[in-house]
Amino acid sequence: MQPVVHFRNVNKSYGSSLAVDNLDLAIEPGQFVTLLGPSGCGKSTTLRMLGGFETPTSGEIFLDGQEISKLPPNKRNVNIVFQDYALFPHLNVRRNVAFGLELKGMASDAIHKRTMELLSLVKLTDFAERMPGQLSGGQRQRVALMRALAPNPNVLLLDEPLSALDAKLRQQMQIELKSIQKTTGKTFIFVTHDQEEALTMSDVVVVMNAGRIEQMGDPHTLYAKPRSRFVANFIGETNFIEGRLKAIDGGLAAIEWNGSVVHANLNGQSPSVGNTVAAALRPEAISVLSQKPSNTIAVSGRITQSIFKGDHTSLTISLNNGQSVVAQLDPVALSAVTGDDVWLTWRENDAVVLAD
Amino acid sequence: MMVDSSMTETAKVSPRAGPSYAGWIGKLVASPLYAATIGLIANSHKTRLVLLLAIPLVWIVTLHIGPIYQMARISIMDNYPPAPGGPVYTLDNYRLFFQEPLYFMPFLRSIIFAVCVTATTLIVVYPVAYYVAKVVKPENRTRALLLLLTPFWAGELIRTFSVIMFLANRGAVNVFLREIGLIDRPIILLYNYFSLSFGVIYLISLFMLLPLYSAIEKIPSSLVDAAADLGAGPWQRFRRVILPLSKDGIISGCSLVYLTSIGVFAAPLLLGGPNSTIFPEIIASLFHGSSDKWPEGAAFSILMLAVSLSTVGLFMRVVGGRTVKLM
Amino acid sequence: MRSYFSDFPKTALQASYWLFVIYLLLPLALMMAISFKDANFVAFPIDKWTLKWYAQVLQDKQFLEACLYSIFIAVMTTLFATIIGVWIALLISAEGIMARSVIFALACLPAVVPGLINAISLRIFIRVLDIPTGTGAIILGHTVHAVPFVVIMVLTRLRSMPNNLVDAARDLGADSFVAFMRVTLPYLVPALAGGMVFCVLTSIDDFVRTFFLGGYQTTLPMLIFAKVQGGMSPEINAMATLVLIVTAAIGLYAEHFTRRSRM
Known part of the structure; x- marks a missing residue:
């Protein structure tokens, strides 16, 4: 047309x-x-x-x-x-x-x-x-x-x-x-x-x-x-995962981050292995667990702030590498409080690799 | 689509009460004649700009600058119209002004007179403008202002005439004073500096009133409240807040009144006496009657223009304003 | 005690206002009163009242001719001054104009030059160009004087006009001429009304320019001037009263109109 x-x-x-x-x-x-x-x-x-x-x-x-x-x-x-x-x-x-x-x-x-x-x-x-x-x-x-x-x-x-x-x-x-x-x-x-x-x-x-x-x-x-990065930031809230690209496996990128290796969707990008890459992860895609899950990759951190926002609660979690991550959770399902050590996990395809 | 082809009766009034549309404009714009003339200009950027520029600029240059230029040119001629063989340029006309006290003294008087009138008008009108702008309730403000404006819709001569009748030997003031027994013989109020100032202020106080009013009205009341809250008394509030903030109005008003009063013409002819001859009368006399002394008259006019404008410029520099609003 | 101190300036201000109003209105009121006086000389007190002076004025051919002549000059002046004033204002407010403030200052020049000097410079100007004194010269002089005021009024109004009104008209299919006629001009109406009334009143009132530029035909101010100089009779009062009522009515109406249509 x-x-x-x-x-x-x-x-x-x-x-x-x-x-x-x-x-x-x-x-x-x-x-x-x-x-x-x-x-x-x-x-x-x-x-x-x-x-x-x-x-x-x-x-x-x-x-x-x-x-x-x-x-x-x-x-x-x-x-x-x-x-x-x-x-x-x-x-x-x-x-x-x-x-x-x-x-x-x-x-x-x-x-x-x-x-x-x-x-x-x-x-x-x-x-x-x-x-x-x-x-x-x-x-x-x-x-x-x-x-x-x-x-x-x-x-x-x-x-x-x-x-x-x-x-x-x-x-x-x-x-x-x-x-x-x-x-x-x-x-x-x-x-x-x-x-x-x-x-x-x-x-x-x-x-x-x-x-x-x-x-x-x-x-x-x-x-x-x-x-x-601009689009991810301008539309909605975003966490950035930045680290060395360790491997590309199928449609997924394996990124070294906070002492572990996490996965993100390649999102049509073709970064070269060994370089630093960034991936975006929406706060509502993150699950917060009190114990390390056995079947999936997870990142550990400590809750430093918890803000009640009506339909959800916004948690700020400090990671071991000094970075902070924001997660949004259903307030009813939430039992964690400020100061708790928690594990963060997400579906591999919810994190997407960015061009810059 | 939307463009309707059945537009035969434009002039037909729609049967509904109210609706009226100017569909003819569309047809006008679409007509070939329009497209070839105005439409051509209206759609092209460059032609439009040239046209927009040309006529006003020609007007300003010929009629705003031209007369003053011609006046300056004639002021340095020895004779006007120039003798055969072309004009001889000289500065004698200007020299004459400084050598002849008959010209110089009235000029000085004119300047002093204008300064005095300006100062008096400012002092008299300021409280009035302040009262209307800040004390009168907003809903009554228009009425209070109109009461002051109405007399100015009467012409210059009518107002001058009314002042004559007011101050004459058998005029209102003298008759009143005699009736209440204060005087036996009329006091001479007319044909001197008193009547001249009275009349000129009567003529031009509007030029002080309007700029002052609009400047004072713009001062937010909260500023005066804040000053009071910080401990300023009435005098301090006036001196430190209101007066500086009405500076623009004072500058505009004073400039306008000064420039007008230095050039008043009819009022001195009617209200002034032999002892209060001011410069405009002298200048005018050089252009009228048998003494056809145009170059001198032009030179004196240029001097007066230069002095009056530079006085205003100096005044604005001293008081610290940058712009003059004319209205 | 405090209220007494804050009341004092208010009372003084009020007094100054009313004294000033009396100063402005009393001479005119008394002048009007004398127009009803049944005697041949202008003086107080008024013993007998009459309307005969009005009857006389209304039959005075000289007066009526002067009125018509003045009105004709005022109308022509207003016409030219409005067109040129709006044009200059548009030029000054146009996008991408260089030396805007210089043009504005020059456009205002005739308003800041003292009246007498302005009149003399115009007298010299028309003599240099060999234009005869008379009606044309008067209209020219009055127009030059009135243009700056129209420019200022129109510019003030234009400044308050939202930029995109003209854009909107253009967008809806108007070329720049139609947009000017259908949008800008209607928006300017209050300023134009004010400016036009100003032109009419200043032209009818103008003495000094007419004095230098006029020919043999007498305008209203020239007539009043001649009569005042020639000796007083209540006839002048009646004449002045009539003129005053008409001009004040025009002024009041214009004031009312501009206020009402200011949206």
Whole structure:
């Protein structure tokens, strides 16, 4: 299938600093794609280049197979939902939504029909005559969304649209956004720095760092098999296992760590034996035992801190080599207390070898 | 898709009450004529920038700088219009100013007068601005301010006229004083420095009021509370917190009042007397009537401009402000 | 005791405010009162009241002509000053403009040059260029004076405008001209209203520039000036009162409008 959006070798620099570094990205139609990364990683610049508000320093951007990188925003069939919504303060809700349709030269009746349809989709028909200043944050968000959808764009861009909302409303909007994306079948490109938001809504997450793509994939893969230290750290909490690679056995790497040899999934990497390698291990993948298990490899340590967090308890365990490991456990099943000596174990494939 | 082809009746008003859309804009933008003219400019970055730059810059250069440049040029001519054979450039016009006390003294008087007016206005208006900005309850503030603004919507001449009637020999003040038996004969209030200052302050105190008001209003009340909490009495609070924080307003207000009062023209003609001739009248007389002394007039104007602007610059340097807000 | 001390400045401040209000309003109020005086000379006390001065003023052809002429000049001035002022403000706020502060300072120049000097420099300027004194010269002079104020008001408003409103309009299919007409201009309305009223009032009121640039036709301030110099009669009071009521009404309405539409 032809990608709906295709960045090819796109660079964007401001003076001497490189905001987007040789970006190559193809997005399939009908997907909910999230660009995820810390501030300054180039995700917003990427979005703005697609919207037409920035011109790439070099490279090409294709929309439906057409090269668009030099077109002004009004000549591109993409629409954007801004972080602060950018609703026109002098127009009421109805006129805001109709704005893009008016510019297409549609007849008044058709504009009205389409506008009201869209407003009813987000249950805002009663608010059609209100001014933006009279709406709540969530309502403004919905109006901005419908305004951007009204001209029927190929791709909808969303620039951190939920960041101004409080936590409860944000969760509700995440679900709503996802369902609107499903019903309309449009390609959504969503920019955020919030990993939870990215995991909740996306079909595909693109993790960006320093202007480059670190990793791209579905949320589950990104979480379970991060490719780099950056991704492992940015998405969820992680322990790092660092040691000399002793052997490669089947799909597993044998790493010398804390006085024993532990195993980790190779994760598509091919490190050379004898070098130092790192592997990521999620806290919830760790089992904490009071006695050394006989049938599997285990690492010993002492609990130095125990923090109750409601649905789980977070244990900090100090290993003999001076490193600390964090483990998450079901508080009900837990009997260990601070100061206890324990053994840590995990399924071999839950630890994954990283590229760096 | 969305673009509708059946758009025959644009002017048709929708039957529903309310809905109104400007779909014609879309058709305008789509029309070939538009695309060839405005659309071409509106979509190209470079042309737009040139167009944005060109007209305002031409305006500023010709009409904001041009007149002052011409004035400076004529001020160093020996004659205007120049005698046949081209103008002779000389500094005599400037030399004349310093040699002739008839010009020099009124100039000095003008400067001193403007400084005095500025200082008086500041002292008179500061408590008023402070009262409106901080003491009056927020909901009444607009009304309190409007009461002060309304008189300024009357014109310069009307206000000057009202001051004449107020201070005249048979004007309100004298009649009142005689009625209550304080005086037998009218006191001369008009056509001297008193009436001139009274009138000029009457004309321009708004320029002090507005900058002071907006500067004082911006001072957070919590700062004054904090100063009180740390042991500052009313005077200390004013001296150490409010006054320094309203410095911007003082600088703007004083600069505006000074620059305006040094250039007032109608008021001295109507309110001043033979003993209070100030410089603007002298300059104006060089341009009017039979004595067509334009180069001298231009030279004096340049001197006045230079002195007034450099006084303001010096004042801003001394008080320590960097920017002047005009409104 | 403490409350007494903290009360004292408040009472003093209140007194200073009301004294100042009296200072501002009393001369104008008395001037208006004399316009109803049934006598041929301007003086207190007022023994008999009449409306005849108003009847006389409203039939005074000279006055009515001066009014119309002043209004014409004010309207033209406002038109030009608004267009040029907005244009300069847009230039100053445009992205990637070099020497922004220099342009701003030069744009404000006519507002900081003392009025008389400004008028004289314009008089010299039009003579050098061989432009005759008269209506065109007056409009030019008034416009030069009004432009800086429009620039400042519009710039202040533009600064409060969210950056991405124009981006949003562009994104929804507007080219930069349409975006300006449909988004930026409506956003500027309060500033424009304020600026335009300011232009009208300063132009109608302007004496010094008209004095130097004017031709034979008399504007309202010139007429009042001539009448005041020529000798006083309550007719001038009636004239001044009428003008004052109209200008104050325009000012109050504008104030009200700007406050209401400030969102």
